[in-house]
Amino acid sequence: MSYTKENNVKADFNSIYTEPPPHKYISTMAEHGYRIGEKARPYFQSAVQLLEELNGEALPVQMLDLGCSYGIGSALVKYGCSFDELTAFYSNRAPTEFSSCCDATRMWLNVVPPACNIRCVGLDSSAPAIDFALHSRLLDAGISRDYELAGVVPTQNEAAWFQNCNLLVSTGAIGYVTEQTLAKILCHLGKNHSGEYGPFVVVSILRMFDIQPIREVFWQFGLDFKPVPGVYLPQRRFIDKKEEREVLKILGERGVDSRGLEDNGELYCRLYVAGPEHQLHVLFDQMIQEM
Ligand SMILES: C[S@@+](CC[C@H](N)C(=O)[O-])C[C@H]1O[C@@H](n2cnc3c(N)ncnc32)[C@H](O)[C@@H]1O
Numbered sequence: 383m384s385y386t387k388e389n390n391v392k393a394d395f396n397s398i399y400t401e402p403p404p405h406k407y408i409s410t411m412a413e414h415g416y417r418i419g420e421k422a423r424p425y426f427q428s429a430v431q432l433l434e435e436l437n438g439e440a441l442p443v444q445m446l447d448l449g450c451s452y453g454i455g456s457a458l459v460k461y462g463c464s465f466d467e468l469t470a471f472y473s474n475r476a477p478t479e480f481s482s483c484c485d486a487t488r489m490w491l492n493v494v495p496p497a498c499n500i501r502c503v504g505l506d507s508s509a510p511a512i513d514f515a516l517h518s519r520l521l522d523a524g525i526s527r528d529y530e531l532a533g534v535v536p537t538q539n540e541a542a543w544f545q546n547c548n549l550l551v552s553t554g555a556i557g558y559v560t561e562q563t564l565a566k567i568l569c570h571l572g573k574n575h576s577g578e579y580g581p582f583v584v585v586s587i588l589r590m591f592d593i594q595p596i597r598e599v600f601w602q603f604g605l606d607f608k609p610v611p612g613v614y615l616p617q618r619r620f621i622d623k624k625e626e627r628e629v630l631k632i633l634g635e636r637g638v639d640s641r642g643l644e645d646n647g648e649l650y651c652r653l654y655v656a657g658p659e660h661q662l663h664v665l666f667d668q669m670i671q672e673m
Pocket of ligand 1: 448530
């Protein structure tokens with residue numbers, strides 16, 4: 383199922399996803415109060431810690447960030463930067479020329495050791511964004527592919543990365559990315575990671591999207607999938623009254639109560655977790671504690 387109607391109603395940011403350096407993406411997102419990465423960050427960090435505790439530190443967590451853009455999930459989790467710090471760095475300090483920007487980012491990241499010992503793999507359909515994330519070493523591995531397209535499937539090398547990842551995270555991407563892409567990843571996810579626990583999944587999804595096809599694809603690949611009750615995370619402000627009106631209309635048609643959330647002028651997500659049926663309760667309890 384594609385979310386054509388929802389994506390037509392939502393503001394179109396496609397042009398800023400493919401600039402060579404990240405400046406335009408980060409400044410535009412900041413201008414619209416984009417804060418879903420920052421809001422989801424404690425849950426992602428907590429899932430990393432949990433996997434480290436359960437599997438032992440000898441088996442480092444390998445995190446796949448779906449729709450990672452310029453390596454944002456890695457910046458937030460592995461390098462421990464806040465979205466405000468990223469915004470300040472790319473507004474005031476990082477040069478806009480590609481290779482100087484990569485050098486400056488690398489140096490900036492290296493001033494302090496990474497916040498945690500994880501490997502980060504990023505997947506995004508934007509080749510320039512992945513290119514930047516690799517050159518600046520935000521990502522340990524990057525895949526720029528669009529698996530929404532029929533007939534596009536992971537290469538052996540890409541499948542091997544998915545097989546080695548035991549944590550899948552995502553913010554701001556599901557909706558563009560549907561069960562088509564998830565099916566092509568989930569058939570490999572974690573299959574070659576030797577930790578006893580995982581693969582675990584922690585993703586934010588806008589409340590305007592119908593969750594059923596997403597839930598079903600997780601089930602299809604043997605992973606239980608559920609929302610974390612009570613966790614409603616703001617994504618960004620509506621860009622104008624038209625977007626607000628049309629999103630509220632979709633929510634109303636789907637019977638989603640927008641009072642106290644979208645009614646206050648922002649798009650909201652729910653947080654979902656997935657994992658093997660007999661293990662999911664451990665991740666679920668951890669997420670509840672994080673609230
Ligand atoms: C709103 S941005 C979110 C980026 C990042 N996760 C964050 O929260 O800052 C959406 C991202 O989804 C990516 N995207 C859109 N369609 C995609 C697809 N079919 N496959 C993978 N990534 C896609 C875009 O290129 C963009 O980087």
